[in-house]
Amino acid sequence: MTDTAQLRRQLANGITDQGLTEPAWRKAVEDVPREVFLSEAVFRQGRDPQGLTVYEPLRRHQVPEEEWLVMAYRNETWVTQVGGVDAADATGPVHGLPTSSSTLPSLVVRMLEAAGIADGDRVREIGTGTGYSTAVLCHRLGDDLVTSVEIDRAAGARARKALHGLGYTPTLIVGDGLDERQPGTDFDRIVATCSVRSIPYPWLWQLRPGGTITTCLSGWMQASGLVHLTLQDDGTASGRFTGEQTAFMLARPHQPPPRPTFTMHAGVARQTGLDPSRLWSWTGRFLAQLAAPSAELLGAGAQAILLDTATGSQAWTEPARAGWTVHQRGPLPLWDAVERTFERWEKAGAPEQDQFGLTVNGDEQRVWIGAPGGPSWLLPV
Ligand SMILES: C[S@@+](CC[C@H](N)C(=O)[O-])C[C@H]1O[C@@H](n2cnc3c(N)ncnc32)[C@H](O)[C@@H]1O
Known part of the structure; x- marks a missing residue:
């Protein structure tokens, strides 16, 4: 029988080698069984005969159990939904863009580390996905302090089943995590595992003063930057890009309109x-x-x-x-x-992304170089 505890330890070792420092996140990787969140099927990326990207469903029963478990504990993103079609429901190859996934574990925990989450923090996660990152949060903080929002009903239902099956009972919301109508205020941290073109204003209203937002700022050119903002007493949120080369799929309401033939x-x-x-x-x-x-x-x-x-x-x-x-x-x-x-x-000296920052106030959102007041660009809001 495959020793999954050993596979989890290996995964945790690999992530620690990549720079993870906090023992609490390492322990979560060692303890949370990722295979439960991959459920019964994932997609593998390939090329169709025309050379176009295509996603082939791979079902758990198609591969030996040991191979499936080794796969689950590879530090890789596993796409679980493409164009709204779940891997478990796909009857053949699917064209389109990934719409849900289990993000590679190193990115999940590096992001949680970048968010500066401490024991006792109330955290809102945007993008439950498979629920793996939600379980990691629950492991660290306890269920009562974790709320997670997922826009996709089917993904949300699967994540709930996996989390509950393991005994994790955070507050799970199915809805648009960018929307102001989602319940809950006074969070210490908001962490998004989908990216946004600009910061949704409701996130500012859902934080306590001094609370933080950690998210990838992305856009229609698929450029991305991980930014960490702190909410000031005057209602402004400001902070810097970490410079980490990380990217998540764009939040659904921020995706571009269909592109006409060029x-x-x-x-x-x-x-x-x-x-x-x-x-x-x-x-x-x-x-x-x-x-x-x-x-x-x-x-x-x-x-x-x-x-x-x-x-x-x-x-x-x-x-x-x-x-x-x-x-x-x-x-x-x-x-x-x-x-x-x-x-x-x-x-301005051609700085890399870690020299950039972002300030969000009631009127505008501005990405700057060096410090607020430096060369800057407005984000579309
Ligand atoms: C990369 S996956 C999340 C990975 C997840 N944290 C995990 O560990 O499995 C991004 C998720 O964000 C969800 N999403 C996209 N837009 C959203 C929105 N506006 N509100 C909430 N969830 C959203 C997608 O449906 C998708 O499941």
Whole structure:
């Protein structure tokens, strides 16, 4: 029989090697049986004959029990739902984007560590998913201090079953965790395991003064940054990006509208000195997203394609004899905005993401470099 305690210890050792310091989180990884949260099936990512990404369901009974358990304790994200279809219900390969998963355990506990959670803290988690991270929270804090919100009814029901089966009884809410109508106030910590384009204002109202929000700030270019904000007495929340290269799926209400088929138009062409391949780095993509938050980013290498669904604006680049040519079309000059942002960033010393911060007040949300008052960009709210 497979020694799952041994597998959990190995997982905890691996995460400790990656920099986890708090013994309480390590102990939770050692004790919480992750296989219970994967339930009966997961998706494996592959390619269809056309080369498109596809998700193949893998059922527990299809593999030897030992293999399934080893899989469960790999430090990997296991996708459990794609385009709203649960792995357990899928009758064949599914195309679409993952809509629920069991996040890789190292990311779960590093995020909880980044949130600065201490014994006695009341925590609201947004994105119950499979319930694994919720169980880790309950293990550390006790059920009474943990509330978790999941927007997907089926995922919420499965998580409840898994948690209750193990004797964990936190407050579980099925609903939109970005919405103000979810019950509960005076939380010490809000931690989101889905990402957001801007901070939902209800999170500020649900915290006690001095409470914190830990979330990935992401967007339609799929750039991401883990940020940790503290709520001040004046109702402002402010804090810094940790610089960790972590990403979660976007919260459902923040996802982009369906993208129309892209047709390249010649548009207005000019030379650009900004190497498009710089947009593919972690900070470069983040800068581009700050510059053009309603655009998506496609392409690769020297070809960057910016596409704004709302206005139909587009910009695309191609290599030229010397440098690159950019073609822009539509009311939003997307590349001009990206170029200006890179110029301001370089003037500020070209810092990496850990030198950025975010301030949220009643009027606006601003990402800044260095300190509030430094070069800054508004988020879409
Ligand atoms: C990456 S998964 C969460 C992983 C989970 N913490 C775990 O350990 O299994 C993200 C989850 O957030 C949920 N979600 C997306 N938007 C949401 C929203 N507005 N409110 C609550 N949950 C949301 C998704 O349905 C998905 O289950």
